[in-house]
Amino acid sequence: MSLVAASTAAPAAPAVEGAPEAAVATLARRGIGEVVLEVKDISLAFGGVKALTDISFDVREHEIRAIIGPNGAGKSSMLNCINGVYQPQKGSISLRGRTFAHMNPRQVAEMGVARTFQSLALFKGMSVLDNIMAGRNLKMKTNLFQQAIRWGAAEREETANRRVVEGIIDFLEIQAYRKTPVGKMPYGLQKRVDLGRALAMEPQVLLLDEPMAGMNVEEKQDMSRFILDVNDEFGTTIVLIEHDMSVVMDLSDRVVVLDYGKKIGDGTPAEVRHNPEVIRAYLGTAH
Amino acid sequence: MGAFLETLIGGLMAGMLYSLIALGFVLIFKASGVFNFAQGAMVLFAALAMARFAQWVPQVIGVQDKLLANAIAFVGALALMIVLAWLIERLVLGRLVNQEGITLLMATLGITYFLDGFGQTLFGSDIYKLDVGMPKDPLFMFQNVFQGGILVSKEDLYAAVIAAALVAVLSLFFQKTATGRALRAVADDHQAAQSIGIPLSRIWVIVWSVAGFVALVAGIIWGSKLGVQFSLGLVALKALPVVILGGLTSVPGAIIGGLIIGVGEKLSEVYVGPMFGGGIEIWFAYVLALLFLLVRPQGLFGEKIIDRV
Amino acid sequence: MLYRENGQFKTSYRADQQIFPIVQDRIAIALLLVVAAVVIPWTAPEYLFRAILIPFLILSLAALGLNILVGYCGQISLGTGAFMAVGAYAAYNFTVRIQGMPLIVALLLGGVCATAIGVLFGIPSLRIKGLYLAVATLAAQFFTDWAFLRIKWFTNDSLSGSVNVGGLQVFGWPIDTPVQKYLFCLAFVVVFALLAKNLVRGHLGREWMAIRDMDVAAEVIGIRPVYAKLTAFAVSSFIVGVAGGLWGFVHLGSWEPAAFSIDRSFQLLFMVIIGGLGSVMGSFFGAAFIVVVPIFLDQALPALGSMVGLHIDTATVSHIVFMIFGTLIVFFLIVEPHGMARLWSTGKEKLRLWPFPH
Numbered sequence: 001m002s003l004v005a006a007s008t009a010a011p012a013a014p015a016v017e018g019a020p021e022a023a024v025a026t027l028a029r030r031g032i033g034e035v036v037l038e039v040k041d042i043s044l045a046f047g048g049v050k051a052l053t054d055i056s057f058d059v060r061e062h063e064i065r066a067i068i069g070p071n072g073a074g075k076s077s078m079l080n081c082i083n084g085v086y087q088p089q090k091g092s093i094s095l096r097g098r099t100f101a102h103m104n105p106r107q108v109a110e111m112g113v114a115r116t117f118q119s120l121a122l123f124k125g126m127s128v129l130d131n132i133m134a135g136r137n138l139k140m141k142t143n144l145f146q147q148a149i150r151w152g153a154a155e156r157e158e159t160a161n162r163r164v165v166e167g168i169i170d171f172l173e174i175q176a177y178r179k180t181p182v183g184k185m186p187y188g189l190q191k192r193v194d195l196g197r198a199l200a201m202e203p204q205v206l207l208l209d210e211p212m213a214g215m216n217v218e219e220k221q222d223m224s225r226f227i228l229d230v231n232d233e234f235g236t237t238i239v240l241i242e243h244d245m246s247v248v249m250d251l252s253d254r255v256v257v258l259d260y261g262k263k264i265g266d267g268t269p270a271e272v273r274h275n276p277e278v279i280r281a282y283l284g285t286a287h
Numbered sequence: 288m289g290a291f292l293e294t295l296i297g298g299l300m301a302g303m304l305y306s307l308i309a310l311g312f313v314l315i316f317k318a319s320g321v322f323n324f325a326q327g328a329m330v331l332f333a334a335l336a337m338a339r340f341a342q343w344v345p346q347v348i349g350v351q352d353k354l355l356a357n358a359i360a361f362v363g364a365l366a367l368m369i370v371l372a373w374l375i376e377r378l379v380l381g382r383l384v385n386q387e388g389i390t391l392l393m394a395t396l397g398i399t400y401f402l403d404g405f406g407q408t409l410f411g412s413d414i415y416k417l418d419v420g421m422p423k424d425p426l427f428m429f430q431n432v433f434q435g436g437i438l439v440s441k442e443d444l445y446a447a448v449i450a451a452a453l454v455a456v457l458s459l460f461f462q463k464t465a466t467g468r469a470l471r472a473v474a475d476d477h478q479a480a481q482s483i484g485i486p487l488s489r490i491w492v493i494v495w496s497v498a499g500f501v502a503l504v505a506g507i508i509w510g511s512k513l514g515v516q517f518s519l520g521l522v523a524l525k526a527l528p529v530v531i532l533g534g535l536t537s538v539p540g541a542i543i544g545g546l547i548i549g550v551g552e553k554l555s556e557v558y559v560g561p562m563f564g565g566g567i568e569i570w571f572a573y574v575l576a577l578l579f580l581l582v583r584p585q586g587l588f589g590e591k592i593i594d595r596v
Numbered sequence: 597m598l599y600r601e602n603g604q605f606k607t608s609y610r611a612d613q614q615i616f617p618i619v620q621d622r623i624a625i626a627l628l629l630v631v632a633a634v635v636i637p638w639t640a641p642e643y644l645f646r647a648i649l650i651p652f653l654i655l656s657l658a659a660l661g662l663n664i665l666v667g668y669c670g671q672i673s674l675g676t677g678a679f680m681a682v683g684a685y686a687a688y689n690f691t692v693r694i695q696g697m698p699l700i701v702a703l704l705l706g707g708v709c710a711t712a713i714g715v716l717f718g719i720p721s722l723r724i725k726g727l728y729l730a731v732a733t734l735a736a737q738f739f740t741d742w743a744f745l746r747i748k749w750f751t752n753d754s755l756s757g758s759v760n761v762g763g764l765q766v767f768g769w770p771i772d773t774p775v776q777k778y779l780f781c782l783a784f785v786v787v788f789a790l791l792a793k794n795l796v797r798g799h800l801g802r803e804w805m806a807i808r809d810m811d812v813a814a815e816v817i818g819i820r821p822v823y824a825k826l827t828a829f830a831v832s833s834f835i836v837g838v839a840g841g842l843w844g845f846v847h848l849g850s851w852e853p854a855a856f857s858i859d860r861s862f863q864l865l866f867m868v869i870i871g872g873l874g875s876v877m878g879s880f881f882g883a884a885f886i887v888v889v890p891i892f893l894d895q896a897l898p899a900l901g902s903m904v905g906l907h908i909d910t911a912t913v914s915h916i917v918f919m920i921f922g923t924l925i926v927f928f929l930i931v932e933p934h935g936m937a938r939l940w941s942t943g944k945e946k947l948r949l950w951p952f953p954h
Contacts, residue, residue: 083816085812085815085816104815105812105815105816105818106815106818106819106820108816109816109817109818110818114816114817115816117813121810121812121813121816122809122810122813123805123806123809123810123813123814124809124810125805125808125809125874126802126805126806126809130802130805133799133802134799134802134803134805134806134814134817134819135817136799137799137802137803137817137818137819138817138818140799142798142799144795144800144827144831147794147795147798147799147800148791148792148794148795149791149794150794150798154794154798155610155613158609158613158798158799159608159609159610159613161799162609162613163609166609197817198817201817201818322726322727322730378926379926379930382930383929383930386929389670389672389726389727390929390933392672392726392727392730393672393865393869393925393929394925394926394929394930396862396865396925397921397922397923397924397925397926397929398922398926399922400862400866400918400919400921400922400925401918401919401921401922401923401926402922403915403918403922404914404915404916404917404918404919404920404922405915405919407911407915408912408915408916408919412911412915524734527731527734528731531728531731563746563747564746564747564748565746566742566745566746567742569738569741569742570735570738570739570741570742573731573734573735573737573738573739574735574739576731576732576735577720577731577732577735580720580723580724580728580731580732581719581720581723581724584723584724584728
């Protein structure tokens with residue numbers, strides 16, 4: 001019952017107003033910490049189409065937070081807002097307590113937020129290795145002239161970053177493909193490269209947009225394992241859009257449910273699964 | 288004041304000619320999303336064909352009546368343009384479906400060079416006269432208002448009327464007919480249009496044929512005025528700024544853009560040019576387009592493009 | 597059998613990252629350089645230098661610059677001639693107005709001026725793409741055409757409208773004979789090719805390619821499109837400007853704005869497309885092709901024609917060249933968008949397996 005007594009790893013976990021006790025207990029058990037990302041009253045519209053209306057939720061450090069909802073509910077748009085790709089007309093986003101009304105993608109990246117894309121926005125003209133190395137770009141500091149000469153500082157930096165990227169390639173088990181142009185790879189492996197590129201940024205918050213889309217059971221198991229490993233080993237906070245319910249139930253600590261741009265559920269997987277609103281959104285009302 | 292009006296009207300007329308060429312551009316872009324760099328080359332090719340056919344018809348077939356000979360030459364040139372359209376679709380466009388715009392642009396660049404070389408190989412590279420019976424005598428207007436009146440070229444007036452008629456017909460075509468709708472669908476998304484059963488290749492042949500027809504008309508009017516020569520191709524390049532100004536997808540935009548460029552060029556050359564040593568006509572249109580691109584890339588009447596991730 | 601990489605294992609990332617990781621490649625390049633620097637100067641006839649080798653070297657340098665912009669960063673430019681002109685005229689002014697200005701410094705300063713103009717006309721690329729950008733670069737082309745024709749200061753008030761330079765020398769070594777000019781250009785090309793290759797295989801090159809392939813995703817991983825695009829314009833214009841200076845000073849000796857007209861811009865674009873977008877080697881292939889083919893056809897076509905009793909004059913030859921180039925552009929875009937460079941590397945792949953089919 002008492003949150004403070006139950007938690008040992010998260011001494012600063014505050015009393016969460018309005019959150020069901022089960023959710024809070026889960027958070028405490030997993031060593032989940034403070035709110036690291038908070039979305040308040042986000043509204044986004046394209047012309048007449050309202051993609052998001054007054055969405056508010058928070059994400060706590062080290063947790064795996066799923067965003068689910070029927071197609072067109074606005075899930076990807078929500079991620080795009082967090083990323084700075086879309087600018088919401090209303091509302092604010094806070095990262096580690098710092099609030100912004102408008103952010104551009106680079107600022108978000110600098111603050112340690114990385115993402116993958118539903119439609120696999122890989123750099124088709126480059127190899128796997130180059131794609132993931134591209135993710136290191138914020139860490140590479142040599143200037144144009146040093147790179148032109150290459151000998152010395154730029155070579156050392158390239159090698160050091162190569163080492164990190166090879167670690168990621170090992171982690172994702174795609175060593176055999178490192179020099180292959182990504183356009184030639186099977187879809188499931190391309191998804192891994194997308195994940196690798198995001199990991200290369202050493203992010204604190206990782207936004208995954210349907211990482212399992214189009215995968216078979218084995219590939220989904222592999223990807224789930226990677227996601228859990230990332231969360232475990234590096235402590236990365238994960239925000240995950242996913243359609244596969246079993247994945248969502250197994251992996252996530254808490255879930256946000258969107259429908260037609262509005263939030264209709266927020267809690268642990270168990271709570272959300274029994275929420276009548278959610279059931280209605282997915283299955284329609286019983287007649 | 289009289290001189291100013293003369294320059295203005297001269298600019299309007301020149302602009303009308305640019306618009307004719309730009310029309311072909313807009314047509315192809317509107318219907319297939321392709322930025323046809325080769326439009327200028329097509330104008331030149333069509334004009335060459337017309338000029339040479341008009342010469343050969345009396346020699347080869349023996350038809351001496353000017354009007355009939357020109358009519359036969361026109362039909363011949365039009366047929367040639369349609370065959371050209373079909374070939375372009377088969378050999379080039381059909382193979383580049385769904386490539387990025389930049390690839391298609393470079394392909395049309397290749398077509399430009401090919402047409403340049405081919406046209407001159409086929410028809411020769413001298414300057415050819417084109418006489419379609421356009422009146423060459425000048426018209427003096429407003430003689431009671433300005434002393435001596437304002438000099439207006441009758442030929443240009445005829446051109447303006449023809450261009451206006453073309454625009455009206457084409458606008459109606461795009462808005463009101465089923466084929467026009469299909470063309471707009473194709474411009475939006477080749478794959479989607481294909482998947483709802485629109486016959487892509489046939490549509491493209493139609494569009495490029497119509498553009499060829501417009502190129503022929505433009506070529507005849509230009510050629511009648513200036514004589515058909517290689518530099519026509521370069522002048523036709525000016526249609527690019529016109530479509531930028533007017534908007535790549537707007538038929539009326541092509542007209543208005545042409546007029547603005549025509550007038551702007553002439554006025555700036557006469558009134559601003561001497562300060563800089565003259566000759567600013569060669570870049571005025573492009574710099575104006577550049578400014579537009581920075582401020583309002585979709586042009587005056589074009590559609591804004593939204594990029595979704 | 598010859599081209600096997602068997603046994604060539606890399607034990608360090610540094611070794612794996614080399615420009616030529618395969619030993620056979622390194623030997624081939626070394627041989628090529630020896631031939632270029634030692635054998636050719638002693639054996640080639642003078643005509644070869646003037647008509648083929650020197651233009652080839654300078655234009656491949658310009659094509660390399662353009663390839664960085666178009667092939668690696670995906671920004672189309674139809675105004676390359678303009679930047680060559682800026683490089684040439686700027687270098688000229690530095691030489692003529694500052695006593696004792698060394699040749700190499702003048703050429704490099706010409707490149708710097710071209711960089712400034714390049715960045716200026718690259719600013720539109722931050723807001724517009726593809727075809728729109730093409731029209732914007734045309735503005736650069738026609739504006740500089742006019743500026744160097746009408747603004748007398750640029751040509752040092754030359755009465756004829758053309759400028760000329762003579763008496764080139766580097767540290768007392770004259771650059772006069774074709775062989776000397778050839779070696780001078782060769783030195784520039786080798787150095788710049790190395791610098792360019794280093795840039796494109798480093799993280800700036802990856803930034804460029806990321807912007808080319810998918811600029812939204814590039815932003816999300818922290819790449820600044822502004823920086824990437826403007827550096828692409830800057831580096832590209834610098835190289836093209838230096839090439840322009842070389843073209844005017846070393847190849848032409850005296851020139852007028854028409855030497856850098858829109859035809860030159862198209863020619864360079866064709867080199868890049870046919871040679872291979874996004875490939876350093878491709879720039880050389882493309883330049884070689886575009887330089888050699890017209891000269892070859894100039895001899896071959898009339899000969900062929902006379903065999904069938906057809907008289908083919910030079911004007912017709914140039915028209916046929918246009919047709920061939922146009923056809924090849926379309927051909928490469930359809931069949932092999934990565935140009936001759938890709939054909940070359942595919943050939944090498946086959947060579948690796950030879951004599952086995954796969």
